[in-house]
Amino acid sequence: MSLRTGPCPAVALAVAGLLLTGCSGDTGKAAPAPSKRSADATESGPTGQSGPEAEIVQAQEIPSLGALTRSRISAATQQAVVVTGEAPDSNRATAVLYERVPTYGWQAVSTPWPAHNALRGWTDDHWEGDLRSPIGVFDLTDAGGLLPDPGTRLPYDHGAAFTAGGTGFEGEPLAGSFDHVVAINYNREPGTTPLHWYRPLGSAKGGGIWIHVDHGGPTQGCVSLTRDRMTELLGWLDPAKRPVVVMGDVTSLGR
Incomplete structure (x- = not known):
């Protein structure tokens, strides 16, 4: 399964929220990590959508041959x-x-x-x-x-x-x-x-x-x-x- 690169949309939204509201709340807590998603899941919302993750396919061999x-x-x-x-x-x-x-x-x-x-x-x-x-x-x-x-x-x-x-x-x-x-x-x-x-x-x-x-x-x-x-x-x-x-x-x- 391929790995994504670049900032996670969920983290980007959390940072934007802090800039708008100041440092209210418990600043000693880290932002929650984004949840894991299945290979065919997509993300929706203000940040738009991403396509399905790439799937690695193992090429088939002729089964009877060594x-x-x-x-x-x-x-x-x-x-x-x-x-x-x-x-x-x-x-x-x-x-x-x-x-x-x-x-x-x-x-x-x-x-x-x-x-x-x-x-x-x-x-x-x-x-x-x-x-x-x-x-x-x-x-x-x-x-x-x-x-x-x-x-x-x-x-x-x-x-x-x-x-x-x-x-x-x-x-x-x-x-x-x-x-x-x-x-x-x-x-x-x-x-x-x-x-x-x-x-x-x-x-x-x-x-x-x-x-x-x-x-x-x-x-x-x-x-x-x-x-x-x-x-x-x-x-x-x-x-x-x-x-x-x-x-x-x-x-x-x-x-």
């Missing part, structure tokens, strides 16, 4: 997709969208969405073919898909190269999985199509990690959302707000 994970989110980032795995070896997760609001901090702007991740869970040292999703905070800068742009503000690469075929780990068809994708900037060059295969950390460290349409089972390393949620995500992401995905199992993200 100090280490929070420190990896840039101060310039205003959108975060938080994907939380059930356990280190689980391929099921939930995703929640957050926006950073000036003064108030991070606010959830979606309900928890069901998601899948890699077959064997999560890792903070991802390698090609390990069937685990990388843990970390990664920028989201580029999108694409087999279907036309549904209205995203991200650069969108539309083409037949996003055709998916075959079956997943549980025998489910993969067709349509890449109808819409958002590239996760793990071991890739930002500002390029999700199909760009340059790997800054080397091919052994894997790549091609996307958020894409869920096919009903675990992925090889990506995060997948239901089709309607994927469309909603694409419409929400705003490159001006420097969006990121924060992804990992619940224990790792809580550090």
Whole structure:
């Protein structure tokens, strides 16, 4: 709570009264101290009114994240997709969208969405073919898909190269999985199509990690959302707000 400065109106009135009436009364007594007021109280009378006192608001953090994970989110980032795995070896997760609001901090702007991740869970040292999703905070800068742009503000690469075929780990068809994708900037060059295969950390460290349409089972390393949620995500992401995905199992993200 802020502190007021300058003379108190009550003391000023007491001094003015003494000047007008002389020193009658018991001059050995000090003037009574002004009473304490609540933060939203105002003072009225001949001296006018003062506005409500300032209130200190503690900026909200994303509740599921620990100090280490929070420190990896840039101060310039205003959108975060938080994907939380059930356990280190689980391929099921939930995703929640957050926006950073000036003064108030991070606010959830979606309900928890069901998601899948890699077959064997999560890792903070991802390698090609390990069937685990990388843990970390990664920028989201580029999108694409087999279907036309549904209205995203991200650069969108539309083409037949996003055709998916075959079956997943549980025998489910993969067709349509890449109808819409958002590239996760793990071991890739930002500002390029999700199909760009340059790997800054080397091919052994894997790549091609996307958020894409869920096919009903675990992925090889990506995060997948239901089709309607994927469309909603694409419409929400705003490159001006420097969006990121924060992804990992619940224990790792809580550090």
